[in-house]
Amino acid sequence: MKRILVTGGAGFLGSHLCDVLLNEGNEVLCLDNLFTGRRKNIHHLLENKNFEFLRHDVTMPLYVEVDEIYNLACPASPIHYQFDPVQTTKTSVIGAINMLGLAKRLKVKILQASTSEVYGDPEIHPQPESYKGSVSVTGPRACYDEGKRCAETLFFDYHRQNKLKIKVMRIFNTYGPRMNPYDGRVVSNFIVQALKGEDITIFGDGTQTRSFCYVDDLISGMYKLMNSRDGFTGPVNIGNPVEFTMLELAENVLDLTGSKSKLKFLPLPQDDPMQRKPVIDLAKKELDWEPKVQLREGLEKTIGYFDKELASLVE
Numbered sequence: 001m002k003r004i005l006v007t008g009g010a011g012f013l014g015s016h017l018c019d020v021l022l023n024e025g026n027e028v029l030c031l032d033n034l035f036t037g038r039r040k041n042i043h044h045l046l047e048n049k050n051f052e053f054l055r056h057d058v059t060m061p062l063y064v065e066v067d068e069i070y071n072l073a074c075p076a077s078p079i080h081y082q083f084d085p086v087q088t089t090k091t092s093v094i095g096a097i098n099m100l101g102l103a104k105r106l107k108v109k110i111l112q113a114s115t116s117e118v119y120g121d122p123e124i125h126p127q128p129e130s131y132k133g134s135v136s137v138t139g140p141r142a143c144y145d146e147g148k149r150c151a152e153t154l155f156f157d158y159h160r161q162n163k164l165k166i167k168v169m170r171i172f173n174t175y176g177p178r179m180n181p182y183d184g185r186v187v188s189n190f191i192v193q194a195l196k197g198e199d200i201t202i203f204g205d206g207t208q209t210r211s212f213c214y215v216d217d218l219i220s221g222m223y224k225l226m227n228s229r230d231g232f233t234g235p236v237n238i239g240n241p242v243e244f245t246m247l248e249l250a251e252n253v254l255d256l257t258g259s260k261s262k263l264k265f266l267p268l269p270q271d272d273p274m275q276r277k278p279v280i281d282l283a284k285k286e287l288d289w290e291p292k293v294q295l296r297e298g299l300e301k302t303i304g305y306f307d308k309e310l311a312s313l314v315e
């Protein structure tokens with residue numbers, strides 16, 4: 001039995017990861033400062049004797065004993081990471097240093113939840129891991145993008161300097177149950193708006209694209225990466241390579257919810273990437289991984305979740 005640290009464990013992805021790790025027979029130490037995470041996401045785990053919750057900020061040093069570390073702590077939605085941008089960079093950079101220092105002292109493997117945002121507003125399409133990216137250094141998204149880029153640099157320097165075992169995963173847009181309904185990300189916004197009969201907010205003309213991965217697929221890729229062969233560090237793209245425009249996403253949500261909501265066009269936020277789609281050949285080859293859940297199936301499950309979630313907020 002391994003004792004595994006999950007930072008950001010009360011968040012959307014982290015809570016699903018805790019579920020999988022516990023089901024595989026591990027002990028889980030879930031660390032979170034509850035900035036964007038919610039106790040509700042881990043409520044069902046609190047009675048599990050193999051689960052422990054620790055309220056802590058990754059920008060502070062941490063002295064615990066664990067066998068493996070998944071580093072997910074960081075707000076992920078633009079409205080949240082831009083709320084206190086300095087704190088976002090600190091979380092990514094100082095958080096990475098502390099977790100790498102912990103991994104170095106314990107001589108344990110550590111996985112970093114990096115992001116497709118390291119590619120910025122990409123000039124090549126689709127994006128392979130070899131693409132170096134096009135990030136606006138001074139723009140409003142930079143606190144997140146540059147913070148995550150620096151975290152990757154730290155991971156590779158600790159690997160070279162201290163022989164640390166690292167795994168770096170570049171996550172593309174992921175959605176599913178336990179997203180915060182007011183998180184501001186496009187899938188949750190559209191579904192909540194459709195279910196409430198409110199206008200669907202399309203930023204720009206809606207022709208920008210994203211490739212959406214269902215949460216179960218993403219977490220299986222993360223688990224496979226952590227358990228991949230020694231010496232394989234990544235970075236590796238994990239995402240669903242089927243690309244949609246935001247207009248197509250809105251049409252699918254309207255169709256599946258049967259909602260009469262109208263589209264409302266709002267200005268495109270500064271530096272918003274126009275297109276994004278992963279090349280996943282490396283994940284297929286090294287991890288024998290590819291996504292299984294396609295958009296409509298994943299949206300149906302997510303709509304079912306938000307339906308219940310909104311009803312419980314009204315009660």
Ligand code: NAD
Binds near residue numbers: 014031036116171
């Ligand atoms: P989330 O906001 O639901 O989860 C992040 C968690 O980190 C939250 O529980 C939050 O409270 C916690 N946190 C934030 N700052 C912290 C700090 N200083 N100390 C301790 N805990 C802190 O977002 P998510 O979608 O679950 O994202 C998880 C990770 O995956 C993030 O690192 C994010 O950058 C990365 N990622 C997610 C996506 C996606 O589409 N969901 C895409 C790319 C990368």
Ligand code: UDP
Binds near residue numbers: 060098104
């Ligand atoms: N650290 C931690 N827990 C540990 C070991 C280290 O939180 O068990 C933090 C500590 O704050 C330290 C950072 O990780 O500053 C980096 O550690 P490292 O050993 O790389 O560097 P140093 O201690 O020399 O600064």
Ligand code: UDP
Binds near residue numbers: 173202246272
């Ligand atoms: N978006 C939108 N309406 C919304 C929220 C987002 O049209 O209510 C757009 C946003 O401008 C971006 C895409 O949807 O082009 C994905 O946004 P999200 O914040 O989910 O993820 P990210 O931009 O980080 O990929």
